[in-house]
Amino acid sequence: MMELTRKGEYAIRGIVYLAGKPLDKVCLLSDIAAAVDVPPTFLAKIFQQFSKIGLVKSFRGTGGGFMLGREPENITLLEVVEAVEGPIMPNRCVAAPTDCERSGFCNVHPVWRRVQGEVRSVLGGVTLKELSAAK
Amino acid sequence: MMELTRKGEYAIRGIVYLAGKPLDKVCLLSDIAAAVDVPPTFLAKIFQQFSKIGLVKSFRGTGGGFMLGREPENITLLEVVEAVEGPIMPNRCVAAPTDCERSGFCNVHPVWRRVQGEVRSVLGGVTLKELSAAK
DNA sequence: CCAAAAAAGACTTTATATATCTTTTTATGA
DNA sequence: TCATAAAAAGATATATAAAGTCTTTTTTGG
Ligand code: SF4
Ligand code: SF4
Numbered sequence: 318m319m320e321l322t323r324k325g326e327y328a329i330r331g332i333v334y335l336a337g338k339p340l341d342k343v344c345l346l347s348d349i350a351a352a353v354d355v356p357p358t359f360l361a362k363i364f365q366q367f368s369k370i371g372l373v374k375s376f377r378g379t380g381g382g383f384m385l386g387r388e389p390e391n392i393t394l395l396e397v398v399e400a401v402e403g404p405i406m407p408n409r410c411v412a413a414p415t416d417c418e419r420s421g422f423c424n425v426h427p428v429w430r431r432v433q434g435e436v437r438s439v440l441g442g443v444t445l446k447e448l449s450a451a452k
Numbered sequence: 453m454m455e456l457t458r459k460g461e462y463a464i465r466g467i468v469y470l471a472g473k474p475l476d477k478v479c480l481l482s483d484i485a486a487a488v489d490v491p492p493t494f495l496a497k498i499f500q501q502f503s504k505i506g507l508v509k510s511f512r513g514t515g516g517g518f519m520l521g522r523e524p525e526n527i528t529l530l531e532v533v534e535a536v537e538g539p540i541m542p543n544r545c546v547a548a549p550t551d552c553e554r555s556g557f558c559n560v561h562p563v564w565r566r567v568q569g570e571v572r573s574v575l576g577g578v579t580l581k582e583l584s585a586a587k
Numbered sequence: 588c589c590a591a592a593a594a595a596g597a598c599t600t601t602a603t604a605t606a607t608c609t610t611t612t613t614a615t616g617a
Numbered sequence: 618t619c620a621t622a623a624a625a626a627g628a629t630a631t632a633t634a635a636a637g638t639c640t641t642t643t644t645t646g647g
Contacts, residue, residue, distance in 0.1 A: 318537035319454050319571065321564075323636065326543065329560055346593075354554075358638060365594060378645025379591045394563060402453035407571075408461065419489075424583045425464055428529060428574065429456075435570040436454065436542075439563065448559045457604065481624075493607060500625060513614025514622040 321402070327355040328363045328401040329394070329448075335373060336389035337449035343382040363401060372400060389449060395440035405440070407432040456537070462490040463498045463536040464529070464583075470508060471524035472584035478517040498536060507535060524584060530575035540575070542567040 330353035338344060346364065350357035364383055368375040371386045385392070399405060406412055408429040414420040465488035473479060481499065485492035499518055503510040506521045520527070534540060541547055543564040549555040 318456050318460055318533070318540070320541050321453050321543045322634095325453055330554075333560065356637065359636070361593075362595095362637095368594090375593060376645085377591090377593045377643075379589095380646065381592045381644085383593090394560070398453070405453070406455050408456045419465075422586075424585065425468065425529070428578050428583075432571055432574050435574055436567055439567050439570055443563050448563075450559065451557075458606090459604075491606065494605070496624075497606090497626095503625090510624065511614080512612075512622090512624045515615065516613085516623045518624090 319407070321398070324359070324363060325398060325402045327353075327360055328367070329397055330355055331360050331363065332367065332372065332385070332392075332397055333445060333448045335383060335385045336392070336445035338384070340385060340388065343376055343380065343384055345382045349383065367400060370400060372397065385445070389445035392445045393441050394443040394445070394448065395437055397445070398440055405433055405436050407436070454542075456533070459494070459498060460533060460537045462488075462495055463502070464532055465490055466495050466498060467502065467507065467520070467527075467532055468580060468583045470518060470520045471527070471580035473519070475520055475523065478511055478515065478519050480517045484518065502535060505535060507532065520580070524580035527580045528576050529578040529580070529583065530572055532580070533575055540568055540571050542571070 331349055334349050334353050335344060346361055347357055349355075350360045353360075364373055364375065367373040367386075368383075372392065373383050373386050375381070375383050395405075404412065408426075410417045410420050410423075410426055411429050411433050414426065417423070417426075420426050466484055469484050469488050470479060481496055482492055484490075485495045488495075499508055499510065502508040502521070503518075507527065508518050508521050510516070510518050530540070539547065543561075545552045545555050545558075545561055546564050546568050549561065552558070552561075555561050
């Protein structure tokens with residue numbers, strides 16, 4: 318339970334790398350993948366998703382590549398993680414309480430809602446700017 | 453990411469049911485499974501695990517069944533979840549930082565440690581006694 | 588038009604989740 | 618002591634999701 322997938326891990330590595338570059342710098346996928354040690358074909362898929370929702374901008378053809386879609390101080394880790402993993406969802410009843418007919422009298426249900434809230438709060442409090450900053 | 457498995461969900465349902473019974477009452481697996489709407493064979497596997505670590509006590513043969521291993525106010529949801537799902541681990545580097553050679557300079561790493569801490573804190577703050585109490 | 592690069596889609600492989608079934612062991616009590 | 622009840626143990630099956638690769642297509646700059 319509760320474990321980030323490789324896809325999620327790779328996504329974060331890739332987008333944090335972009336966040337560390339100037340906003341107008343176009344980066345080659347192959348360079349990014351090599352720098353953050355991720356299979357290039359896999360990262361390609363991830364960035365395609367990100368491109369659709371504007372998290373990154375992509376440019377095709379010669380001289381093409383990727384750059385961050387917005388200022389890194391305006392993108393939270395929560396946004397990145399949910400984009401690639403789906404909503405933070407400790408238990409399915411958090412999304413769809415009606416799916417479980419026990420949710421009406423279940424004392425566990427609210428606990429999962431709290432867990433969701435805490436996780437979202439931590440991830441939502443961290444921006445790509447902070448993550449890309451050198452220590 | 454972050455989703456409890458059926459096994460985890462079933463485990464909680466089963467043990468919370470036990471927590472709602474007197475500590476000396478032996479419950480039939482088939483009764484528990486029916487009451488909490490879980491496949492009996494699956495619940496059997498889960499309770500076998502729990503029995504080994506003392507979370508529940510089991511009795512074989514005629515008149516056998518299960519009861520809670522300790523007072524419900526001394527068992528936290530965290531203990532139950534970790535028993536069945538393994539340690540709360542938002543990212544693998546939290547368990548084994550040395551596995552990732554980036555952990556030395558990674559700014560994301562400490563975020564996952566915070567997530568782990570928050571989740572453990574929420575789950576650790578809830579006992580089976582509270583969960584079994586009628587609303 | 589050519590070459591570079593991302594987009595899109597199909598496909599493979601591997602691992603994990605979700606069970607079920609059969610056999611064995613243990614305990615009770617008639 | 619024998620029949621029966623019940624859990625333990627182990628094997629097996631199926632489905633789903635994760636992880637990764639490959640091929641073809643589209644876009645763009647020069
Ligand atoms: S029993 Fe409670 S915790 Fe489990 S799925 Fe239903 S509402 Fe959620
Ligand atoms: S890159 Fe950072 S967050 Fe990702 S696994 Fe390594 S240490 Fe953990």
